[in-house]
Amino acid sequence: MDFREENDLRILSLSGFIPEQICDTVRFTQYKGGYKISEYCGYVSDFIAQVLEDDSIDGAVFSRSCDSSRVIAGYLADSNKFLYQIPVPARRDSDAVMYFAAGMEQYQKALERHYGIRITNVKERILYVNERNRNICQIYNKLGEEAVYSKYIEEIHKMLKKPLLEQRMGDVSIVRGKCGKDKRVYLVGPFLANHNLAKMIEQSGMEIVGDNLTESKRLFSAPAALTDGNLYVNIAKSILHNRLSPTQNQFDTILSCDLAEIKEKEVDGVIYISQKYCEPYDYLYAAYKKMLDDNHIPVLNVKVTDSTDNGHLESAFEAFADLL
Numbered sequence: 001m002d003f004r005e006e007n008d009l010r011i012l013s014l015s016g017f018i019p020e021q022i023c024d025t026v027r028f029t030q031y032k033g034g035y036k037i038s039e040y041c042g043y044v045s046d047f048i049a050q051v052l053e054d055d056s057i058d059g060a061v062f063s064r065s066c067d068s069s070r071v072i073a074g075y076l077a078d079s080n081k082f083l084y085q086i087p088v089p090a091r092r093d094s095d096a097v098m099y100f101a102a103g104m105e106q107y108q109k110a111l112e113r114h115y116g117i118r119i120t121n122v123k124e125r126i127l128y129v130n131e132r133n134r135n136i137c138q139i140y141n142k143l144g145e146e147a148v149y150s151k152y153i154e155e156i157h158k159m160l161k162k163p164l165l166e167q168r169m170g171d172v173s174i175v176r177g178k179c180g181k182d183k184r185v186y187l188v189g190p191f192l193a194n195h196n197l198a199k200m201i202e203q204s205g206m207e208i209v210g211d212n213l214t215e216s217k218r219l220f221s222a223p224a225a226l227t228d229g230n231l232y233v234n235i236a237k238s239i240l241h242n243r244l245s246p247t248q249n250q251f252d253t254i255l256s257c258d259l260a261e262i263k264e265k266e267v268d269g270v271i272y273i274s275q276k277y278c279e280p281y282d283y284l285y286a287a288y289k290k291m292l293d294d295n296h297i298p299v300l301n302v303k304v305t306d307s308t309d310n311g312h313l314e315s316a317f318e319a320f321a322d323l324l
Contacts, residue, residue: 001160005231006080009024009059009111010023010026010056010057010058010059010152011024011025011026011057011058011059011060011061011082012025012026012028012047012050012051012054012057012060012061013021013025013026013027013028013060013061013062014028014044014060014061014062014063014072015048015062015063015065015069015088015214016191016214016218016219016239016242016245017063017065017086017088017216017239017245018061018062018063018086019086019104019107019235019239020021020125020129020164021122021125021126021129021225021231021235022104022107022108022111022122022125022235023108023111023119023165024063024163026057026161027160027161027215028046028047028050029046029157029160029161029191029193029195030046030193031046031049031050031054031162032046033049033050033051033052033053033054034049034053035049035052036049037075038296039066040068040303041066041192041275041276041277041278041306042159042276042277042304043190043193043273043275043278044068044069044072046061047060047072047194048063048072048075048076050077051076051081052075052076052079057081057095058081058082059081059082059083059114060072060076060079060081060082060083060084060304061083061084061085061086061107062084062085062086063085063086063087063088064085064086064087064088065088065245065247066247066278066279066280066317067279068277068278069085072085073085073107082110082111082114082115083105084110084111085129085134085301086100086103086104087099087100087103087202088100088103088247088248089240090247090248091248092240092241092248092250096240097233097236097237097240098233098236100198100236100240101230101233101236102232104234104235104236108122117224122225122231122235122263123227123231125164126165126225126226126227126231126234127227129164129225130163130224130225132164132167132168133219133222133224134220134224134298136156136216136219136220137220139152140152140210140216140217140220143208143209143210143233144184144207144208144210145277148202149198149202149207149208149209149211150195150199150201150202151196151207152216153192153195153198153213153215153216154195154198156215156216156219156270156306157195157215158250160215161233179306182207183205183206183207183265183269183324184207184209184265184267184268184269185201185206185207185208185209185267185268185269185270185271186205186209186210186211186258186261186262186265186267186269186270186271187201187208187210187211187212187270187273187323188209188211188258188271188272188273188280188288189211189212189213189272189273189274190213190214190245190274190275190278190281190317191213191214191215192211192213192215192216192273193304194304197304197313200313200314200317201271201317203314203317204314204318204320204321205316205318205321206317206320206321206324207271208209208297209267210261210262210265210267212254212257212258218242218245219242221242222238222239222241222242223237223238223241223242224238225238226235228314241312244257245280246280246281246283246284247280251283251284251287253282255287255288256318258288261264261293262295262297263295267297268297268298268324269297269298269299269300269320269323269324270288270297270299270300271299271300271302271317272285272288272289272294272296272299272300272301272302272303273302273303273304274301274302275303275304275305276303276304276305285301289301298320298323298324299318300317300320301314
């Protein structure tokens with residue numbers, strides 16, 4: 001399959017567990033539609049709404065990694081669009097890698113059957129993902145020094161909606177120059193669907209110097225996938241060994257990695273942003289808060305209801321900034 005043909009596919013993807021090395025997808029960020037599901041993760045509900053309501057989307061791929069994601073296929077069953085759910089293991093051992101790799105290989109076969117195509121460029125895509133992630137990492141390491149976080153995260157969101165070969169870091173226009181704020185904060189959460197929250201935090205007098213978000217630190221923290229041997233196994237190893245999601249159950253590893261960066265960057269406070277009804281991050285928060293309390297680091301816990309919600313959080317951010 002050449003890249004021009006691949007770019008014709010409009011598959012909406014949810015989760016950092018979806019292998020970009022297989023096929024281009026449109027990474028879901030946010031959507032404000034009419035389809036709502038009560039007492040259900042608002043981010044996932046908005047993903048379902050876009051698949052159902054957006055005629056430019058001809059398929060959906062999503063992981064099976066939490067309670068909300070496990071039932072997506074049920075809501076989309078009558079969409080008449082390509083649907084594929086990739087099973088994600090909770091472990092990272094060799095058996096888990098093989099299980100995950102088999103799921104990715106089946107995903108590729110399902111794409112080829114549904115769209116009548118042949119995917120032959122996985123190795124080239126692996127190399128491109130590796131290089132793109134290195135470039136994102138270089139900019140991330142300048143946060144708090146030369147790069148302003150709100151612009152950084154906004155441009156990443158734009159980039160992830162493009163075909164892989166168009167995701168060049170030259171497209172990311174980072175605002176240069178120090179932010180001029182001395183209240184350094186660290187963001188914790190899944191995907192920052194509403195990147196305007198970052199602007200609100202900065203406007204409240206704080207400077208974001210790091211995060212553990214799916215589209216940022218967790219995206220580029222994965223070890224580079226190799227291009228010799230079984231490519232699916234190599235991709236699986238890479239994805240499963242990036243910065244962990246709480247759906248993988250290893251809270252201690254998440255806490256130790258984040259705390260090391262928080263201390264290294266001399267963070268004054270942590271802002272923990274999660275979706276309402278997102279159980280994995282609710283479970284993680286209790287352990288995360290205890291870790292921060294033990295290290296005398298203040299934390300602001302923020303919940304948003306869907307992918308576009310800003311929760312009228314200006315006053316909460318301003319109060320937290322005053323506390324620091």
